[in-house]
Amino acid sequence: MLTMVQSIADAQRVALEIDKNVLLLGEDIGKNGGVFRATEGLWEQFGSERVIDTPLSEAGIVGSALGLAMGGFKPIIEIQFLSFITPAFEQIVSHVARMRLRSQGVFSTSMVIRAPYGGGIGAPELHSDSTEAYFVHTPGLRVVVPSSPYTAKGLLLGAVASPDPVLFLEPLRLYRTQKEEVPSDYYTLSIDKATVVSQGEDVTLIGWGAMIPLLLEASRLLMEQDITADVIDLQSLSPIDEETLFASAKKTGRVVIVHEAPRTCGVGAEIAARLSEEVIDSLEAPIKRVAGYDVPYPLFALEHAYLPSVKKVVQAVMELVYFQ
Amino acid sequence: MLINHLLPCGTLTDAGSSFWRTLSINEKLDLLFFLRSVRMLDRRMVLWQRQGKIGTYAPVEGQEAAQVGSAYALDKKDWVFPSYREQGVAFTFGISTTSIIQYWSGRIEGCKPPIGYRYVPPTVPIATQLPHAVGAAWSIKKKKETGIAIAYFGDGATSEGDFHEALNFASIFDLPVLFFCQNNGYAISVPFAEQSATKTVVEKASAYGINAYQVDGNDVLAVYHVVKTAKSKRKPALIEAVTYRTGAHTTADDASRYRPEGEVRIWLNRDPLYRYEQLCLKEGLLDEDQIEKQDQQVAKELDRTMREVEKSHPNPSSLFTHVYHQIPDWLKKQQEEAANDVNHGSIHC
Numbered sequence: 001m002l003t004m005v006q007s008i009a010d011a012q013r014v015a016l017e018i019d020k021n022v023l024l025l026g027e028d029i030g031k032n033g034g035v036f037r038a039t040e041g042l043w044e045q046f047g048s049e050r051v052i053d054t055p056l057s058e059a060g061i062v063g064s065a066l067g068l069a070m071g072g073f074k075p076i077i078e079i080q081f082l083s084f085i086t087p088a089f090e091q092i093v094s095h096v097a098r099m100r101l102r103s104q105g106v107f108s109t110s111m112v113i114r115a116p117y118g119g120g121i122g123a124p125e126l127h128s129d130s131t132e133a134y135f136v137h138t139p140g141l142r143v144v145v146p147s148s149p150y151t152a153k154g155l156l157l158g159a160v161a162s163p164d165p166v167l168f169l170e171p172l173r174l175y176r177t178q179k180e181e182v183p184s185d186y187y188t189l190s191i192d193k194a195t196v197v198s199q200g201e202d203v204t205l206i207g208w209g210a211m212i213p214l215l216l217e218a219s220r221l222l223m224e225q226d227i228t229a230d231v232i233d234l235q236s237l238s239p240i241d242e243e244t245l246f247a248s249a250k251k252t253g254r255v256v257i258v259h260e261a262p263r264t265c266g267v268g269a270e271i272a273a274r275l276s277e278e279v280i281d282s283l284e285a286p287i288k289r290v291a292g293y294d295v296p297y298p299l300f301a302l303e304h305a306y307l308p309s310v311k312k313v314v315q316a317v318m319e320l321v322y323f324q
Numbered sequence: 325m326l327i328n329h330l331l332p333c334g335t336l337t338d339a340g341s342s343f344w345r346t347l348s349i350n351e352k353l354d355l356l357f358f359l360r361s362v363r364m365l366d367r368r369m370v371l372w373q374r375q376g377k378i379g380t381y382a383p384v385e386g387q388e389a390a391q392v393g394s395a396y397a398l399d400k401k402d403w404v405f406p407s408y409r410e411q412g413v414a415f416t417f418g419i420s421t422t423s424i425i426q427y428w429s430g431r432i433e434g435c436k437p438p439i440g441y442r443y444v445p446p447t448v449p450i451a452t453q454l455p456h457a458v459g460a461a462w463s464i465k466k467k468k469e470t471g472i473a474i475a476y477f478g479d480g481a482t483s484e485g486d487f488h489e490a491l492n493f494a495s496i497f498d499l500p501v502l503f504f505c506q507n508n509g510y511a512i513s514v515p516f517a518e519q520s521a522t523k524t525v526v527e528k529a530s531a532y533g534i535n536a537y538q539v540d541g542n543d544v545l546a547v548y549h550v551v552k553t554a555k556s557k558r559k560p561a562l563i564e565a566v567t568y569r570t571g572a573h574t575t576a577d578d579a580s581r582y583r584p585e586g587e588v589r590i591w592l593n594r595d596p597l598y599r600y601e602q603l604c605l606k607e608g609l610l611d612e613d614q615i616e617k618q619d620q621q622v623a624k625e626l627d628r629t630m631r632e633v634e635k636s637h638p639n640p641s642s643l644f645t646h647v648y649h650q651i652p653d654w655l656k657k658q659q660e661e662a663a664n665d666v667n668h669g670s671i672h673c
Contacts, residue, residue: 049466055496060455060489067459067473070444071403073466087485094449095456102445104436105646140647163649192652239654 002182005175007149008038008114011156012076014186016046019074022160024051025061026078026114035080036116036175058088062113066096069165070107076160082117082169083129083297096165097140109140112159116172118210118260119307122300123172129297130261135167136238136270142166143237144191147212149180154189155235161188169237171209178213194241196248200228203254203317206245206271208234211258211308218313227321237267245271246279253284254320258308263291285323288316326538326566329545332594334602336545343549349609351396355544356604358392359597360615361622362412365421368626369411369428373575377634378428382409386542386570389596390506392416393547394474394565397555403442403460403473405453409506409569410446410476419443421626425633433638442471451481454490454503461494461501461560472500472555480511482525491532494560502554503562506541508569513582525564534560541565542596568594640665 002010015022024039024046030053033040043051054061058079065075079085085092092113100109119128135143142164146152152170159166197212198219205215212233219229230248234240249255255275257268272287290308298306329340336344344352366384373381384391391412398404398417406413411424418441427434427446435445442460447453457475464471481487482505494501505525509516522528529536535557539550547565554561568591572579579588604610644651644659651659 055489055492057489057492059486060458060493063452063455063486063490064459064462064493067403067456067461068463069459070442070456071460071463071467073463090449090452091455091486095447095452099445100649101646102432102435103646104432106437107444110649239652242654 001179002149003176003179004146004149004152004170005036005038006040007153007182008156008170009040009042010182010184011153011160012039013042013045015076015157015160016042016050018186021072022050022074022076023068024076024078025054025065026052027054027056027061027080029053029078034078036172038078038114038116038170058084059091062088062091062096065111066091066099066109069109069111070099072108074160075111077111077113079113079115081127082115082131083126085115085131089134092135092141092167093138097138101140108163109165110163112156112166112168114156114168114170116175117169118171118173119297119300119303120173120210122303125299126297128300128303130259130292132169132237133261133266136267140165141238142191143169145169145171145208145235145237147171147174147209147233147235148178149182151189151233151235153182154187155191157186158188158191162191166191169209173210174213192236192239192241194232194234194236194244196230196244197233198229198231200230200252202227202229202252203256203320204230204232204245204248204252205256205258205313205317206232206234207258208237209260211260214308214310215258215313218310218317221310221314222317227317229317240271240274242274242278245275249275249279250282253282254317255283256288256290256313256316256320258290258313260292260307262294263289264294266291285320288320290316326540327546327550328540328543329549330543330599330603332542332599334599334606336603340545343545352604352607352609355392355396355548356600356609356615357618358396358412358416359388359544359600360619362388362392362415363597364619364622365415365424365626366411368630369425370571370575372630373428377630378425379430381428381575382573383569383571383575384409384412386568386591386596387506387508388412389544389600390541390547390565390567393544394504394551394563397548397551398474399471400441401469401471403444403457403464403471405444405457405460405473405475406446407450407453407476407478407481408446408448409478413476414443417441417443421629422633425630429633431633431638432642451477451484451486451490453477454481454486455493457501457503458490458493458499461499462497465497465499472502472558474502474504476504476506478511479505479507479509479516479525480514480519481505482528483519491529491534491560491562495532495534499560500558501560502551503560504551505562505564506567507564508567510569510573510583512573512577526562529562534562536562536564538564538566541567542594542599544596544600567596
């Protein structure tokens with residue numbers, strides 16, 4: 001039985017074991033095992049040549065990881081918090097995402113950039129942002145988000161196996177909330193696919209990461225009123241698994257998309273646009289978004305007022321069910 | 325101390341004489357060939373831009389010795405991370421003029437290195453290639469290979485965070501990487517004195533505990549010697565080649581707006597090509613007729629290449645290749661869209 005953060009450490013252990021070209025780079029990931037302990041025990045097992053404590057230098061980490069990838073290595077980088085990725089933004093969007101194209105396939109850009117993200121744990125200022133949309137908007141990158149210990153290991157190993165660069169966003173709120181059986185061996189899950197984690201008939205709830213337990217709770221409450229929901233864990237934010245979303249929307253005719261990121265130009269907007277282009281004839285009500293407000297992520301005293309909640313989701317579903 | 329082997333008039337210094345004696349006749353002639361060819365290529369590129377044959381272009385003129393001398397010191401297995409004004413480096417390193425012309429014609433094919441070469445597409449955002457060179461040098465060290473990585477950049481790049489992050493990384497992990505700065509005096513319009521609080525680029529190296537060399541960037545022999553030496557040490561080093569861009573930043577820029585004419589004249593008298601040519605003639609390596617013949621051959625080849633590039637056209641469906649390892653199905657749909665669009669004649673190419 002592992003927590004998500006333990007399963008992430010386990011996935012990296014397996015990756016280091018099976019491929020000698022895998023390297024871990026990040027701040028405090030060595031002796032300290034990472035600020036969240038997501039690399040616990042790996043420095044001791046694999047040494048400082050493979051589990052590398054770097055200077056505090058996000059652009060330096062990502063930029064040199066690109067050089068390492070071009071040279072045939074497979075870097076797995078830890079960015080301490082997604083909120084701190086911005087110094088590396090240029091390296092990621094201008095180079096990691098483009099070098100394969102610019103060199104016409106000659107140079108590999110294969111790497112995984114791990115970053116804990118999201119709010120809800122009362123973290124200090126600028127530790128809780130959900131900026132996934134910047135990266136989903138960047139062609140050449142993949143963006144993957146797990147929501148449980150089991151999916152975290154399988155998706156992370158799937159990301160490591162991908163020849164494309166992957167931003168792997170870890171919902172830090174779920175790091176230690178759940179323990180489940182996680183195989184100790186190597187296994188991968190598809191990093192292209194959404195999964196339907198709970199089935200229903202009346203409404204489709206779409207989310208990812210820390211929103212999944214919240215959607216499942218909302219779905220349980222709705223059941224008391226005889227409203228059943230498809231709960232879809234998107235998992236892959238880029239690419240978006242349209243097939244799974246369209247099939248569910250066609251079946252239920254109602255869709256609520258839930259994310260922590262601000263509403264405007266969030267990934268929910270893209271999902272809503274695709275649904276309206278392709279399945280609008282099957283919809284019985286407008287597509288709803290329950291998202292963060294269009295304000296900077298608040299200091300933690302008010303994060304409960306900012307974040308999507310079970311209540312907000314249930315309310316959104318009710319509006320759709322009783323839409324005239 | 326500025327390292328100098330060849331004075332502007334074409335006379336060798338003492339250090340220059342002893343280095344000159346170590347060079348083979350082929351090396352001596354190669355350097356002249358590359359200097360002259362790069363100048364011809366560069367002048368033609370400016371002309372072709374004026375004629376509308378290629379896009380906006382960043383001229384090299386004045387910096388040929390820095391580029392030729394450094395690139396000539398490299399081996400094929402070395403990693404090269406150029407910035408966008410490195411046509412002289414590219415040509416000397418063995419990148420085809422077809423690629424160079426294609427790149428400045430807005431064609432991505434021009435970015436593709438020849439098989440076996442680790443010549444990375446020119447980096448446009450300033451200083452961002454320096455951390456890449458660090459990573460490539462790291463891969464060399466980890467694989468116990470014999471090459472080095474070299475990053476090319478200008479004086480303006482030393483103000484960017486990536487410059488400092490790269491030098492710090494290189495020193496901490498002790499990597500075989502050369503940071504080759506062509507200090508050409510200006511970052512577009514801003515002079516070095518307004519760019520940097522230190523008087524030189526080299527003195528910044530002491531903040532990172534790495535070796536540094538300041539060399540006359542218009543002296544092809546000194547540059548060649550310094551890069552050879554730095555390369556053999558297999559340690560991080562910062563090299564400042566003091567030079568001058570006698571032309572504009574790009575063909576879209578008018579340098580007379582920000583640069584005193586007298587200053588340009590001083591630097592024209594320090595021309596990197598003239599001094600080396602004088603040396604070669606004095607030493608009797610070849611005569612003016614031979615130079616002329618060589619030039620004619622190069623010119624013919626350049627013009628032929630330009631005509632070839634003009635004749636070929638890019639295919640819009642290539643927009644989608646190499647964005648990912650394989651074109652995903654969802655992107656293939658957009659590729660088909662683009663292809664159909666072209667078939668209906670709505671994209672002119």
